Amino acid sequence: MTQEASTTADPGVVVGEDGLPRPAWAAVDPLLRDYYDCEWGMPVTDERGVYERVSLEGFQAGLSWATILRKRPAFRTAFNDFDPDVIAAYTETDVERLMADACIVRNRQKIQATIANARATIRLRQDMGLAGLVWSFQPETTPRPQVFAEIPTKSAESIALSKELRRRGFAFVGPTTMYALMEAIGIIDTHLLDSHRRGSSGIWTS
Template sequence: MSGVVVGEDGLARPAWAAHDPLLREYYDTEWGMPVRDERGLFERLSLEAFQSGLAWVTILRKRPAFREAFAGFDPDAVAAFHDDDVTRLMADAGIVRNRRKIEATIANAQATVALRPDGGLAQLVWSFRPADTPRPRTIAEVPTTSPESVALAKALRTRGFRHVGPTTMFALMEAVGIVDTHLLDSHRRGSSGVWPGRA
């Protein structure tokens, strides 16, 4: 798992995104692109928490069911979930049925709503954008945490968020464009517009 793989289309991708069509599509069109809206960030924060301990492709395959189960990740709707909803979600084979993660998602929706008077979730998360971004040539050079992800995790926990550890928050920061960990030789390096390409 080092360096890039050049596909039949001539495009270079990391090995994790080179073969499975769903992962390839996600990598080519979504991963690392800026997400600055509340609902989009709440969805991705939720899915990153559910992914913990699982393969990301598992979450991607279940994402349509997650969206249906969690009211399109509308924070107001999820914040109003109660015990009957937890029971419903625990019986939903289309999602990851983990009670702690389900309850954390509901708590995180409530925390997201509570953040609005102070600027909101997007403003808080993006305030931890670092001054620089990694420049990995191989997967082994991609970090799994950063000082900023540690600080973001702490800030979110202070605000009542759960399942937001530094590794999960670094994965979130990668997914929504706050850092660019595309390999230097990937065709997606620098595509977010947030960071320069191979410089």
């Protein structure tokens, strides 16, 4: 999830009706709150899981994460549960089918990138695999933000990961998008220090 909350009056965490402190972006909308509490920042290490998140982060570029999250069930249906083997075999007919699907984000470049990325994912099986490659860019330390404004939008590792994925044939994997991916799948922990989710991944404990 790329950063989209206002930093004008950054309150740090917001305590919800349930008494749990969360960042402002996850404190109101029930869908975002559940995603934050149950998914965001938890380790994802399987090929399909990482490929799906690379795909959805790519579709999110220029949009809000809430938009993508609401459309995620439709994305999964339209893209065969993000099975790289199935998507790699998509043809122009599938591109047109997806462009006609009002339930997803109809962006031809992003659709074509998702197909290209499936093919690149399959090629990576001859090496360390997509998940192994992405996780190989885990840094030695993670941010310790107290307020939203202290959370970076990219890092040396996300820049390097972006370059390597592009070299391997991936598209829509810019440094900011890859930083959001690293946050989402637990490679780094950017939960605010006072959030009830800080350290929940088990990878970063403080």
